[in-house]
Amino acid sequence: MAVTFSLPTVLARLADGQSTIQATGTTLGDVVAEIAGRFPQLAPRLRDATGGPYPFVTYYLNDEDIRFRNGFATPVTEGDEITVVAAIAGG
Amino acid sequence: MPTILDLPRETSAVPRTASGTRPLPQACKLCGTEYPASPAATCEECLGPLEPVYDPARKLPDAATIAARAPSLWRYREWLPFNGAPEVSLDSGFTPLLDAPALARRLGVARVWVKNDAVSHPSLSFKDRVVAAALNAAVGLGLDTVGCASTGNLANAVAAQAARAGLPAWIFIPHDLEVGKVVGTAVFGPRLVRVRGNYDDVNRLCTQAADRFGWGLVNINLRGYYGEGSKTMAFEIVEQLGWRLPTAVVAPMAGGSLLTKLDKGFREFTSAGLATGSAPRLYGAQATGCSPIVNLVERGGDTIEPVIPRTIARSIAIGNPADGRFAATAIRRSGGWAAAVSDEALVGGIRLLAESTGVFAETAGGTTLAGALALAEAGRFKPDDEVVLCITGNGLKTVEALQGALPDAPIIAPRIRELEALHGRDL
Numbered sequence: 001m002a003v004t005f006s007l008p009t010v011l012a013r014l015a016d017g018q019s020t021i022q023a024t025g026t027t028l029g030d031v032v033a034e035i036a037g038r039f040p041q042l043a044p045r046l047r048d049a050t051g052g053p054y055p056f057v058t059y060y061l062n063d064e065d066i067r068f069r070n071g072f073a074t075p076v077t078e079g080d081e082i083t084v085v086a087a088i089a090g091g
Numbered sequence: 092m093p094t095i096l097d098l099p100r101e102t103s104a105v106p107r108t109a110s111g112t113r114p115l116p117q118a119c120k121l122c123g124t125e126y127p128a129s130p131a132a133t134c135e136e137c138l139g140p141l142e143p144v145y146d147p148a149r150k151l152p153d154a155a156t157i158a159a160r161a162p163s164l165w166r167y168r169e170w171l172p173f174n175g176a177p178e179v180s181l182d183s184g185f186t187p188l189l190d191a192p193a194l195a196r197r198l199g200v201a202r203v204w205v206k207n208d209a210v211s212h213p214s215l216s217f218k219d220r221v222v223a224a225a226l227n228a229a230v231g232l233g234l235d236t237v238g239c240a241s242t243g244n245l246a247n248a249v250a251a252q253a254a255r256a257g258l259p260a261w262i263f264i265p266h267d268l269e270v271g272k273v274v275g276t277a278v279f280g281p282r283l284v285r286v287r288g289n290y291d292d293v294n295r296l297c298t299q300a301a302d303r304f305g306w307g308l309v310n311i312n313l314r315g316y317y318g319e320g321s322k323t324m325a326f327e328i329v330e331q332l333g334w335r336l337p338t339a340v341v342a343p344m345a346g347g348s349l350l351t352k353l354d355k356g357f358r359e360f361t362s363a364g365l366a367t368g369s370a371p372r373l374y375g376a377q378a379t380g381c382s383p384i385v386n387l388v389e390r391g392g393d394t395i396e397p398v399i400p401r402t403i404a405r406s407i408a409i410g411n412p413a414d415g416r417f418a419a420t421a422i423r424r425s426g427g428w429a430a431a432v433s434d435e436a437l438v439g440g441i442r443l444l445a446e447s448t449g450v451f452a453e454t455a456g457g458t459t460l461a462g463a464l465a466l467a468e469a470g471r472f473k474p475d476d477e478v479v480l481c482i483t484g485n486g487l488k489t490v491e492a493l494q495g496a497l498p499d500a501p502i503i504a505p506r507i508r509e510l511e512a513l514h515g516r517d518l
Contacts, residue, residue: 054137056137056139083295089240089297090290091346
């Protein structure tokens, strides 16, 4: 499945300055793994040592926080938009 | 004591040139990476939160010096994240601390004090404190537009203070906020945007907007500076108690920042030799319909599990609290605890606070008092405790919460006989 993956500026610097990346996968975890493989400097910012998301990074699949779905195991479909947002905000 | 009139006056809508306010550099709260002063709140290394770095060798005032200053939050300027004089929002802070003996009897403690930010200037909530800090950061960093993601009180505070400072503001709120909070923002003339979704949706949009447009969004990319303003509530409590600490503090929790900054403020005044007594036990209150921090305190661990808010306490309805883990840590470390209360109980809290202290609080204040009652019921307080209840916003903003909860006022003709009939009935 081809999806669009959007990064905040603070992370885009580690992806050759790209804030929007096209990627493929059947789950969100697949997509993150593909992008991590393409951008090794970005990889440790996307996943922790156990392969899961960090507490201060929130992933949205379209408009939904993936913690309300199935985390990185959440399936993606053609044309989905994944947005990575630094969680330290608001309140 | 000098009056507010002794402060230099602000002018409105004057083009800004070189600012005398210089925000401090920041460092990551998690990994310690240091950054120069900038409109950034996220560590590039670990995405943790940035906090201002104070010079430990800076000269600190003594109690008498502070007491002689004008009654605003800037009397504690050495603990706020700037070098140089503040330029805008000079007259917020220093709200009353009220003795509440009737509530002390209800809670079974020695004393209860109400820290009444329901009368904060200019927008009737504690958010005036954090916005005063954030707008000075914006000015010092040369930003020409400010804004926020808000559940209402922050929108009011940013709109009011930005208008006075002559700064354009973009303000984002959930589409279905209470009328009082929408009107209390729009009247100041900001670009007010209502977003379909809850606060967490608004927050996500604003995080992307700060990235895209370079605005100074006070609780997004100015968040490190913004949060420090909350410490002044702790400083005022200490000063108003005669330079001593209470034994327990109860505060409402939304993003969790207020509670962590109260903790920091009490510690800073203790370190400076300005507060006597032991560090207070910290207690947090949330509505049952949105209680991710209470859940974390009760469950243990350090990972917030977000929730979808379902409560009338809109001002604290944050399902994904940024400082939730830090608030839970501060609560547990202090020996305190947390409580969640139903919407019905928090309405009862609003009424009890009003009827026993004369303070009309919004839903967050009702949550605080109802939470304190639940904590007392659970045996969390001691008979010799001196408890401060942090009332963070004004009830006139959330009158919808009381719909149907108060008795109807009778309507009578202007005739004494009709009043006598009523009087007799009441007897």
